[in-house]
Amino acid sequence: MQPRPIALKILDVVSIILLAVSAYLALVFAPTELVMGDVQRVFYFHIGTAWVGLLGFVLAAIAGIAYLATKNMMWDRFEVAAVEVSTVFFFITIALGSIWARPIWGTWWTWDPRLTTAAITELIYVAYFMLRQGIEEPEKRARFGAVYTLLGGLSAPITFMSIRLAQSRTIHPVVIGVQNAEAKGDFGMTPDMRVAFFFALFAFTVVFIDFMWHRLRLANMQEKAEQLKLKASM
Amino acid sequence: MRFARSTYPTPQLIDNMKTPAPSLWKATFAIVRKDLAAEFRSFELVSAMLVFSLLVIIIFNFALELNIEVRKTVNAGVLWATFAFAGTLGLNRSMSVEKDRGCMDGLLLAPVDRSAIFFGKALSNLAFMLVVEAIVLPVYSLLYNVNLLRLDLVGVILLGSIGYTSVGTLLSTMSAQTRTREILLPILLFPVAMPVLLASVKACSGLLAGDAIEDILTPLNLLIVYDVVFIAVAFMVFDYVVEE
DSSP states (O other), X not given: OOXXXXXXXXXXXXXXXXXXXXXXXXXXXXXXXXXXXXXXXXXXXXXXXXXXXHHHHHHHHHHHHHHHHHOOHHHHHHXXXXXXXXXXXXXXXXXXXXXXXXXXXXXXXXOOHHHHHHHHHHHHHHHHXXXXXXXXXXXXXXXXXXXXXXXXXXXXXXXXXXXXXXSOOOOOOOOSSSOOTTOSSOOOOOHHHHHHHHHHHHHHHHHHHHHHHHHHHHHHHHHHHHHHHHHHHO | OOXXXXXXXXXXXXXXXXXXXXXXXXXXXXXXXXXXXXXXHHOHHHHHHHHHHHHHHHHHHHHTTOOHHHHHHHHHHHHHHHHHHHHHHHHHHHHHHHHHTTHHHHHHHSSSOHHHHHHHHHHHHHHHHHHHHHHHHHHHHHHHTOOOOOHHHHHHHHHHHHHHHHHHHXXXXXXXXXXXXXXXXXXXXHHHTHHHHHHHHHHHHHHXXXXXXXXXXXXXXXXXXXXXXXXXXXHHHHHHHHOO
């Protein structure tokens, strides 16, 4: 086994430090929100994980198109890595949102457009893994996976639009951009909150890159192990 | 050195050997005709879908206690859940038949554009679904004393079925080639086809509640957008799904 490259080792350490600083900023440095209290601090990680989750799904769809165009297995490995890491982050987003919603909305879950879309999106990528699991040949698995990420990447925004348009009322807060008048649990960010917020975005982006790197390395090693097995059996 | 003239194909002979590849439409309709002919001999698929649909409606009847008050709001939902379930049954069957009997390889060997196979299969799947819907709608109207045989409602159901079967045809082609096969199709199809189901249910329940067409333009436009986008995408990627 090759040792971890030095750059990856550095990135590992940097990620841990950034995550720790981000946790400090979110849990201690940022002021307590007046109405919601401490539970609002969930927000920083909620947005951080949601951002990298969606980023990974978009990257996966792009990698899918790149695979179909070039037939280079490298893109397939990239796509799997992106979907795998993002599915976990996106699940954390939903879980954190639930923890926040319990005291603020009075319920763990509600069929709000954003929540419903998030659940369906998560299910699309769970289905993606089930699809891949059912196919033996690596080349076919890559093709089908690419097609499915493409369909998923197109369908998820349309799902959001269709729920949003069908049921124009939403209670999910919009903190960045146009504020939602009907949102329950909305707030304006103070400068200190902004620092914690943007730092969390940055920290999770670095963590995401770190995880992607590890996952890609793992995939490359798997590939090598397969080839060695094949050689040994011949 | 002299070539023996007689063994050399003359231009005349080459012309005779070349039969022009059939046009896309001809090939598509040949596949549709094949599927419909096979179905007319046995009625396996449509009868299974039909009995299944009626059973689903009966289950909903007990599960939701479909009395007059409840029915006002859930008719569209019950109908679309029924169509979606029956639809996966048909999609699964129509593709696994091709796979099991090796017909797919035959189709792939035919000198026609691959998209003809997609359009052919999608059209015959749509035809099966429409036949089932054409029977379920009057039966449902009869059972629950509500008139579902309206032109606007039928139009919405047609739009929804087009979107559902076009994505369904692509995904069933994929799932038929996996180890888990039949179980996989609904898992792949439902989350991706969610916008169709959402918009169709919204549009249908609006119509049943007495809204005019202008009031349901939003879900209607979404249905059209979904149909166009997903037919185009399915058509573009179908090649990758049948490639061997």
